Structure formats: structure tokens, C-alpha cells
Amino acid sequence: PRVAFVLGTRPEIIKLSPLVRACHRREIPHTVVHTGQHYSESLDTVFFEQLELPAPDHNLAVGSGTHSEQTAEMILGIAEILSDEQPTDVIVQGDTNSALAGAIAASKQSTALGHVEAGLRSFDREMPEEINRILADHVADSLFAPTDEAARLLEAEGIDADRITVTGNTIVDAVSQNLELATRKSTVLEEYDLEPDEFYLLTAHREENVDDPDRFAGILGGVGEFARRTDRTVLYPIHPRARENLAAFDLSVPPSVRLVDPLGFLDFLVLESSARLVITDSGGVQEETCILQTPCLTVRDTTERPETVDVGANRLVGTEPSTILAGADEMVSRDGSWSNPFGDGTAGERILDSLL
Numbered sequence: 001p002r003v004a005f006v007l008g009t010r011p012e013i014i015k016l017s018p019l020v021r022a023c024h025r026r027e028i029p030h031t032v033v034h035t036g037q038h039y040s041e042s043l044d045t046v047f048f049e050q051l052e053l054p055a056p057d058h059n060l061a062v063g064s065g066t067h068s069e070q071t072a073e074m075i076l077g078i079a080e081i082l083s084d085e086q087p088t089d090v091i092v093q094g095d096t097n098s099a100l101a102g103a104i105a106a107s108k109q110s111t112a113l114g115h116v117e118a119g120l121r122s123f124d125r126e127m128p129e130e131i132n133r134i135l136a137d138h139v140a141d142s143l144f145a146p147t148d149e150a151a152r153l154l155e156a157e158g159i160d161a162d163r164i165t166v167t168g169n170t171i172v173d174a175v176s177q178n179l180e181l182a183t184r185k186s187t188v189l190e191e192y193d194l195e196p197d198e199f200y201l202l203t204a205h206r207e208e209n210v211d212d213p214d215r216f217a218g219i220l221g222g223v224g225e226f227a228r229r230t231d232r233t234v235l236y237p238i239h240p241r242a243r244e245n246l247a248a249f250d251l252s253v254p255p256s257v258r259l260v261d262p263l264g265f266l267d268f269l270v271l272e273s274s275a276r277l278v279i280t281d282s283g284g285v286q287e288e289t290c291i292l293q294t295p296c297l298t299v300r301d302t303t304e305r306p307e308t309v310d311v312g313a314n315r316l317v318g319t320e321p322s323t324i325l326a327g328a329d330e331m332v333s334r335d336g337s338w339s340n341p342f343g344d345g346t347a348g349e350r351i352l353d354s355l356l
């Protein structure tokens with residue numbers, strides 16, 4: 001085979017890194033097409049460096065824009081590369097506009113499409129990610145579902161079981177390949193003067209939260225108040241979308257919440273594993289906290305990662321301060337004795353085996 005990976009954002013770089021590295025190791029011909037959806041150093045190149053990935057073979061430099069502009073421009077750029085290079089397989093990951101564009105371009109070019117992290121559903125069609133993942137799943141030829149539950153949801157939508165393989169999630173591979181290095185190399189706790197188990201970690205960047213002033217203020221207020229009451233600080237590595245909206249809406253940040261620039265993967269892994277509690281609207285962070293045995297509160301109304309809630313690692317609390325406070329009270333003292341539902345860290349190898 002000749003594999004073309006299409007990726008464009010922070011979580012795709014992280015979650016495809018085990019596959020790209022495995023292709024390299026196994027000498028499987030491959031090319032990496034970066035759409036340029038993420039381009040800031042802190043959301044992009046830092047991950048190529050830390051995850052020891054070669055620079056992408058192509059960068060479409062699509063940048064930011066409306067969903068339609070971004071997706072359309074990506075499809076055109078990817079199609080041209082596919083037509084020049086004629087790969088046998090296109091691989092996309094997750095639910096971003098980059099993943100959707102790769103899926104559509106592959107299908108128009110009649111190139112086999114593999115979708116990594118198939119079968120996740122929040123059942124909230126207001127979220128752009130939900131539409132992206134449904135479309136990518138339905139055009140994919142090979143669907144790599146992280147869990148049995150995800151495979152079941154795909155079959156319930158009429159997707160042929162022959163096309164679905166349960167592989168675990170490649171985030172387990174990425175965490176297990178980098179945690180030891182992170183613990184050895186990162187000085188993030190010293191840098192921010194944090195004691196393990198004595199601080200909280202927040203990430204919030206989803207459109208439905210940070211583009212809505214009430215929801216964004218609810219998250220900051222609830223998390224800030226919990227930190228004040230328990231006399232701890234919250235570290236918030238803030239995504240540029242959220243940073244811009246904070247200013248645009250003129251929201252005030254509680255004194256217990258400390259904003260810092262987005263961090264590299266190694267520092268972020270150390271923070272996730274040392275935090276007393278993590279509060280997030282991220283998909284990847286819900287999984288990583290579950291894997292790293294740190295309790296998590298998800299400030300959303302739905303999750304496409306229900307396995308994390310089922311095992312007791314995560315709770316959905318919405319964005320009202322009162323429900324955040326009640327959820328935090330319950331989760332803060334939970335011990336991390338649950339089992340990891342996302343596989344054994346060999347998802348990347350399983351996906352490649354199934355492609356070959």
C-alpha cells in the first residue's frame with residue numbers, strides 16, 4: 001500500500017503520530033498532508049517536534065475561516081495531491097473539518113478511506129464535530145472503532161460489520177509512548193510552581209462553549225469558585241479561539257484561574273497526570289484523564305465518550321456554576337481505580353495490520 005495521512009489540528013497530529021511512526025518503522029510508503037487548519041506554533045509544530053514526526057510532506061496552509069471556506073479549500077488541495085500521488089489508502093482521524101475534507105476528497109477520487117476513531121456519537125447535531133464524524137464514517141471503507149460501543153453504534157446506523165474493526169484508541173498508544181519521556185523531561189510543575197495533587201487543570205475551547213458568552217462565563221465562574229472554596233489554583237492553557245473570545249466578550253477571569261499559553265504534549269501530559277481534578281470540554285482530554293487515572297469533569301451537555309462516564313472517571317456537568325460546583329465536589333476525591341476502556345496501546349499496529 002501507499003498511505004496518505006490527512007491531518008490538520010492538534011488532536012489529529014497527536015492521535016495519528018503512533019500510526020505515522022509505525023509506518024516509518026515498518027517501511028510502509030506514506031505521505032503526510034497537513035491542511036494547515038492549525039498553524040500557530042503552539043498548536044502545530046510543537047507536536048511534530050515532541051512526537052518526533054518528520055515535517056509534513058505537504059502543507060495546504062488553509063488557515064482559519066468559515067466552516068465552508070475552510071472545508072472547501074481543503075478538499076481542492078487534498079484532491080490535487082491524491083491525483084498526483086495516487087495513494088492506495090487515505091487515513092483520516094476524528095471529527096474536524098480536516099478529517100471531513102480528507103474523507104470527501106478520498107471518496108471523490110475513489111481512493112480507499114480509513115477512518116480512525118470511528119463510531120463516536122454525541123447525538124448533538126448542533127455540534128460541527130458530530131456532523132463531520134457521521135459523514136466521515138459513512139464514506140469510509142474501513143472504520144477503526146476505539147471500543148465495542150462505538151462499533152455497535154456504527155452497526156445500528158446500517159454500516160456493514162465487515163468494514164468495522166475494533167482497535168482501541170490510538171491515544172493510548174500516544175500516552176504510553178510519551179509518558180515516561182514527559183515525566184523525565186518536563187519541568188512544567190516547577191515552572192508554574194504547582195504541587196502534584198494540589199491544583200486543577202482546565203481546558204475549554206469548543207465552539208458551543210467559548211463562542212457563547214453565557215456558557216463561557218458559567219465555566220469560568222463555576223471552576224473559579226470551586227478553586228476559591230478549596231484554596232487551590234486552576235491552570236488554564238488557553239486555546240486561541242477562547243483567548244480571542246475572552247477579550248471580545250470582555251469576560252472577567254476569577255483570580256483563582258491562571259491563564260497560560262497552550263502547552264506542548266509532554267508538559268500537558270504531566271499536568272493531566274498530576275492534577276487533582278481536570279475540567280474540560282475536549283474530547284482527547286476526557287480520554288487521557290481516564291487513561292491517566294485523574295478524575296475529570298466535562299463542561300458539556302453531551303459526550304461522545306460515554307465509556308469514561310461509565311467507568312467512573314468522568315462526569316458531565318454542563319456549564320452552570322451550580323452543577324459544576326456539585327460535580328467538582330463529588331469528583332475531586334475520587335480515586336483513579338477504574339479500568340481503561342480505550343485499549344492496550346496497540347491500536348496503531350492493529351490499524352496498520354488491518355490495512356495490509
Ligand code: UD1
Pocket residue numbers: 009010011037038039040041043044064065095096097098128129205207239240241244
Ligand atoms: C478545531 C476543531 C475542533 C477541535 C479543535 C482542536 C473543527 C470544526 N473544529 O477547532 O473539533 O476540538 O480544532 O483544538 O474542525 N486559531 C489560531 N491559530 C491556529 C488555529 C486557530 O489562532 O493555529 C484561532 C483562529 O482565530 C481561528 C480559531 O482559532 O478562527 C478557531 O480555529 P479552527 O481551526 O476554526 O477551530 P478550532 O476551534 O481550533
Ligand code: UDP
Pocket residue numbers: 010011014203205237238261262263264265266268269281282283284285288
Ligand atoms: N493538549 C496539549 N496542550 C494543551 C492542551 C491540550 O498538548 O495545552 C493535547 C491533549 O493532551 C490532547 C489534545 O491536545 O491530546 C486534545 O486536543 P483538543 O482539546 O484541542 O481537541 P479535541 O480533543 O477536543 O478535539
